[in-house]
Amino acid sequence: MMPGEHRNLIKGLVFISPWIVGFLAFNLYPLIASIWFSLCDYSVLSQPVFLGVQNYVDLWHDPVFWKALRNTVVFALVAIPLSSFLSIGLAVLLNQPIAGQGIYRTIFFLPSLVPAISLAILWQWMLNGPMGLVNNLVRPFLNIINAVCGSHLQAPDWLNDPNFALGGLILTGLWGTGQAVVIYLAGLQEIPLELYEAAELDGTSAWQRFLHVTLPMLSPVIFFNVLMSIIGALQTFAVPYILTGGGDGPGRSLLFLATYIYQNAFDYWNMGYASALALCLFVLIIALSLVSVRYGEKKVHYSGR
């Protein structure tokens, strides 16, 4: 190494040292430590006691873990397609050249600026059974159905009914679609107009153009957004935790893997078990991401080269 290069290296390291310290202290150390703790009985206040794979065996036989896993997967399976369809649809609409386009775009993006905590507190009220705004919208429809069919359907008490709590959370999640809409909008604007014109000359309808031009050209963006959503959905914690007032919902219907990790770590001081859970979640995320990249990317059409 030349003397100049040596000096440059030191300068460079000094400049990125805050990040390196942060990475070592708050990323790498916890990661390695949690692997070690997952093999121990560790209650934070006492020394960790090595147990071998006992935590993982317990986990395998723990019905609450399976419940949390099931809730997480169901949430991801419903929320991701729903929010994807919604955000692509909104993006296509917001991409139409109409007067006030900028105003509409702003309106749809604004909700995503609300912090998660405020969002959850807001939706506690929106989803309130007797007084919530959501039910005010739902009730007229139920009244019509009841009148026509002679049934006795009631507006649900979203957050207190184990059958509806997950649904309530998914509705809450749709509030933040604006973020994805912005990314889809950017993707839509990248699609060359000539492709639509060629398709028009080929004799396609508007729907066929969406199917044969918009979707394939948008596929890299869809892939990115879905991958990010999968990772986000598996880590769901803050909103359901606050929606339920720091709990896991009626009949543990809003218990997710991240919630269960938190409960074990900070409610039960069972850091060893929490670490084992966290590693399971980590492996799950890595595995799903790899599967998506491996199989999803084949369906992605990158333009250009």
Added chain:
Amino acid sequence: MAKVLIENLYKIYPAEKGRPEKVAVDNANVEIQDREFMVLVGPSGCGKTTTLRMVAGLEEISRGAIYIDGKKINEIPPKDRDIAMVFQNYALYPHMSVYRNMAFGLELRGVPKDEIRRRVDSAARTLGLLEPDNLLERKPKALSGGQRQRVALGRAIVRNPKAFLFDEPLSNLDAKMRVETRTEISRLHRHLDSTMIYVTHDQTEAMTMADRIVVMRHGKIQQIAAPLDLYHQPANLFVAGFIGSPPMNFFNGTLTASRQGTLEFVEKVPAGQTPFRCPLSAETSRRLSSRQDREVILGLRPEHLHPNSLTSGSTLEASVEVVEPMGAETFVYLKTGGHTCICRTTQVEFMDLEGKKLNLGPDLSRAVFFDPQTEAAIPA
């Protein structure tokens, strides 16, 4: 096969957000004959692409009319005009194979499967998409630019349209590919024997491919003529300068009476410089007699300036600035008393002339004279 008639065509973009109204196409009138290869050429923003897009139906017609085979198509949607278009960026469907890209338009029109197969195979063979490699099952991203453009050509051919429209189809290809594909399209025109309208900003493409050329500028048609007619009898200064490479030489000057009783062109030069003088023939003098003692612009193609000419009439002296040997010919960039000009010669002994003086013999029988006010050519 069709005749395309463009009648009093206007494209006007209304004023918007502080932008003034823009007339992109200004009263265009073109009659494109059945099986004709018509090229629209001009600098960017001249309205050539807008005109083509109005024929395709991708742009609304502000005023005027377009007829295909006598039928007015102003209100007919693009897909029902029975035309096919080839775009600059190929515009292929990225998720479809080459075969499906070509077949898609036919599928949508309900053409039977075996008929589609037959037409696609035939087009693919014509375009060399089967040999040496069969490209039909490949996706566009696995093809080179030239191959993609051939697929785009194929997609147009299988439709068997009344007219083909090309919007700068060679602009995205490298120089070598451009020349190859240019020949390919010319060959295709002979083979398909159909009407083609081709837009380009490249005058070489226009000259080499067209039956006739429409030269446009600022939305207005400047001249419609066969390539060599444009070259030798440009209608105005713009056409003269735009068509031909290197461009025509222009000399400002005055026509004065010479001692022989004919006219003489005297170059206009800054004070202190010596102008060159060229006597005109008796016939040309008669033709330009009304212009005596008035300013004109003399236009002379680079190949009509003969170096070291001993031919009759006067010579003009110029100093050599740059010599560009092209192999078969040499371009010599020169400076006269008041102008710069280019001389194009096949004589190779002019290689080491930079900085020296050279005598040139202008062939005034091939010269074109322009009116400096109207910029129009003075009629023969």
